[in-house]
Amino acid sequence: MRFLLDTNAVIALFNNNSPRLSQRVRACQVSDIGLSVIVAHELFYGAFKSQRQEHNLRRVEMIGFPLVPLDWAAARAAGEIRALLAQGGQPIGPYDTLIAGQALSRNLIxxxxxxxxFDRVPRLVVEDWSRADS
Structure with missing residues (x-):
């Protein structure tokens, strides 16, 4: 596994509104891309809130990428990230902190x-596949 998809990337894939992102994902092996359990939670939450609940739940359940759990190493990395960013007066959201911790602890992009x-997080490698320069 080399890449971890954030929630907005998965939603862009669902909505087919980023040809560049779709092309980059198709160029990868399924085993190259992981989906954070935190992202899965956010997607399920959105599906349960939506007008098309059953349709959106099926979409989430059909995602074929391996699920990346929140383990001790990721929890530690997330705790460190949260403390560093809070000390610097530039915190990020709690879910984003956990996702960043998962990526950092596994050396994933x-x-x-x-x-x-996410650019506020030291040592985290971030790519925006929806942009032409990524």
């Missing part, structure tokens, strides 16, 4: 269009 938030 985080694929997201939310680069402004």
């Amino acid at each position: 985080l694929v997201t269009s939310n680069t402004k938030e």
